[in-house]
Amino acid sequence: MRNYKSYLFLALALFFVPTLHAEVVLPRVFTSGMVLQQGQPVPVWGTAAAGEQITVQFAGQTKKAVADTSGKWQVMLDVLKATVKGRDFTVQGTNTIVLHDVVVGEVWLCSGQSNMLYEMRKNSKVRKPDSLDKNSPVDEMDRPHSPDIRLFWVNQKNLKTTGNYLAKWESATQDSALRSFSAAGYFFAKKLNQELKVPVGIICAAISGSAIEPWAPYEVFTADPYFRLTGINSKADGKFYHTMIEPLAPFAIKGFLWYQGEANMTDDVIYDHKMNALINSWRKTWNDAALPFYYVEIVPYYYSQMKSTAVITPESLPAFWEVQQAALKIPNTGMIITTDLNDDIHNLHPPYKWEVGRRLALLALAKSYNKNIVYSGPVYQSMAIKGSTIELTFANVGKGLASKDGKPLTWFSIAGADGKFVKADAVIDGNKVIVSSPEVTNPAAVRFAWSEDAQPNLFNKDGLPAAPFRTNNPIKFSPN
Incomplete structure (x- = not known):
């Protein structure tokens, strides 16, 4: 089981607030100022002396449980209605715990690596886009913030300590808390709060430079026939899952x-299987096979100029974009496109995290809250060869296709049966794009944005960019 037992021991040791006696103890995610999820039963759990009777009171409800022989107990609060009014949350056994200013609304967990960890303090140093000078998100730290946005940060450094493992819930009005929090996570919460008019709690558990493997438990890889056939990466030790995700459930x-x-940019279709393993394991941990999982397609970057033991070409990144898009076959997932959100392709940590958060929020509002809004840019659907041209059809065209800058469409290429791609002319025709080149009289395939530095101008009129694609040899992935 590799390091599973040691990570599990650490997680359990850090899971609960230390105590010298067998008092009632809550997981650290339960603190004053927390947000409880509306519209569904809410588990409350902890430890106490074996056989101890526990009473939980909140929002007019009283629930009781008895700690089992190992000292564990759990109650389930009935469905709660959203409210901005903070109330006391009381847990009583031999001792009494009273949490204050507890509200009810929407709660989301964000995770990943450094671009999710990218803090609001860095956001304040971003060069302001000319179009946003009067109301720039860069100045967000200088504005009043809603007390109905609550933040909970699982700190990477606390993996190495036995002290303050999980921070307390903080209001976005607390400058020090917001300054250190995920910019993408905060702007996601802000958009949801504005649109839904309810409190929003955002939990961030992210680690810079982390691969996907340690965010899932080791057992999901050993149990999957695909990984038994391909082999299991040494990074698949579950250390971030067991210490930063599992304790929250x-x-x-x-x-x-x-x-x-x-x-993981050099991964091929194996990344989709890793995504499937991670998503299924998290949903299983929360005992909800339908929990939404929304993710970000990584931005253009000169990966081919990095030192690497793997062979990386300018086409490696678009191949990985295709891999990320294929993960949409996993039920109840969604992805945002970010080809327009890096103003320096030598920068692996691009700014404009406010737009990342906003686009994730659009996705959630449409798919999880049933809002009738456009949440995606154009996505390739099908092609038809018409003489010396190829006609492309797109989904998610919104109000219609458009060139963002009003110039001819960019980053289209076309090939004949020989597979040699050349730069192509592309013209919008209603909700279709017609692609051609005088060099290819009998076209067979089209590529769009098929380079690591591609920042194309095909958008919908709702301001969202088209997803990169190729019509030939797309990868095949079927989630198990």
Whole structure:
């Protein structure tokens, strides 16, 4: 089981607030100022002396449980209605715990690597886009913030300590808490709060440079026939899952946000199987096979210029984009496109995290809250060869296709049966794009944005970019 037992021991040791006696103890995610999920039963759990009777009181409800022989107990609060009014949350056994200012609304867990960890303090140093000078998100730290946005940060450094493993819930009005929090996570919560008019709690558990493997338990890889055939990566030790994700469950949440992939960019379709393993394991941990999982397609970057033991070409990144898109076959997932959100392709940590958060929120509002809004840019659907041209059809065109800058469409290429791609002309025709080149009289395939530095101008009129694609040889992935 590799290091599973040691990580599990650490997780359990850090799971509960230390105590010298067999008093009632709550997991650290339960603190004053927390947000409880509306619209679904809410688990409350902890430890106490074996046989001790526990009483939980909140929002007019009283629930009781008896600690089992190992000292564990759990109650389930009935469905709660959203409210901005903070109330006391009381847990009583031989001792009494009273948490204050507890509200009810929406709760999301965001995770991944450094681009999810990218803090609000860095956001304040971003060069302001000219179009946003008057109301720039760069100045967000200088504005009043809603007390109905609550933040909970699982700190990477606390993996190595036995002290303050999980921080307490903080209001976004607390400057020091917001300054250190995920910018993408905060702007996601802000958009949801504005649209839903309810409190929003956002939990961030992310680690810079982390691959996907340690975020899932080791057992999901050993149990999967695919990985038994391909082999299991040495990174698949579950250390981040067991110490940063599992201790949060089954705290009631609405869904997951994921911004990761840079550390796995050289993966092929195996990444989809890793995504499937991770998503299924998290849903199983929360005992909800339908929990939404929304993620970010990584931005353009010169990976081919990095030192690496793997062979990386300018086409390696678009191949990985295709891999990320294929993961949409996993039920109840969604992905946002970010090809337009890096103003320096030598920068692996691009700014504009406010737009990442906003686009994730659009996705959630449409798919999880049934809002009738456009949440995606154009996505390739089908092609038809018409003489010397190829006609492309797209889904998610919104109000229609458009060139963002009003110039001819960019980053289209076309090939004949020989597979040699050349730069192509592309013209919008209603909700279709017609692609051609005088060099290819009998076209067979089209590629779009098929390079690591591609920042194309095909958008929908709702301001969202088209997803990169190729019509020939797309990868095949079927989630198990």
